[in-house]
Amino acid sequence: MPFATTRATLSRQWALLRQLPSRSPGVTSAELVWRLRDVGFSVSKRTVERDLNELSLIFPLERNDKSIPFGWHWSATAVGELRGNFDLQGYLRNGALQPVQGEGMELQAWVTDGLARQLREAPLTADMQLTALEQGHRMRAMVSDGWPLRWWLLSQGNGLVVEQPQALREEIGRTLSSAAAQYQD
Template sequence: MPFATTRATLSRQWALLRQLPSRSPGVTSAELVWRLRDVGFNVSKRTVERDLNELSLIFPLERNDKSIPFGWHWSASAMGEPRGNFDLLDYLRGDPQQPRQGTGLELQAWVSDQLARQLREVPLSANMQLTALHHGHRLRATVEDGWTLRWWVLGQGEAVVVEQPEALRDEIHKTLSNAAARYLT
């Protein structure tokens, strides 16, 4: 159950980040509650506020304090250059704290049908391929190797199983095994 709870929280927070506009005045917590309900997350305004405060410690988010209710938006420093929309995946791929690994990592994984639907809307890479299986889909994509990939994989919980590369599969297995062991004590 803890994996399901963590996965639900990460999925909700990912959806929340996707709802934020790229500039001020931003969108209010109350409006974000309704937007999240539209995409399947029934949460309170307080939960949204807590999520925004936590996420602002990791991502370049700003709260517009000029008027009440406050509006949340992506920081202008996250845009690189002025654009109409902020692309979270582009931001994560371009994180200066994450070292570049040449042409990328060839990822192969099993993904659930629900995750495959989400990936069709927001692909991991330009060369991403999804192949239908009897249960789920096979995902193949060239992705940047780093903490964001691991964060994404772990955040999907049981909806993804890394098949290749073997080193990443072993690392994810070790992380999940160690986490599960902590719940058994």
């Protein structure tokens, strides 16, 4: 997937997350289509529904199934700073992916040359290492395990392949397979 397409998708999904209310009954997919149009994204209701289903795998979102049409909202346990004006780069640089003393995990991944250039400019962690391979680079870093890590990994699309830990590799693979299956119609 080209970088520009990935960037447009991420921008749209981020705008979608900003439109979600903090409690039930939530907002419908149809209403979200109009809200996204108001901020410059012209998308179908089906695209919004797919985005919400994908984002709910990563973020603490809930769907109110008590009435039709369904309403989407942030879970009661959601981190408050995710809503509203949120600076993703600042959030990541201020420790979202930094190791927790004694509780970090070693992440090993293959990354494209382009992503390696970006990571040299803005490393994930202070201990991150990049090793050039015949094609791409191997990245190693001690990171905190959690949804911010998964969100970042998934946002890299085909520019990154988790190699270790194996459980994380399998989880990311299942998530991406599930998301790709939704586009097979």
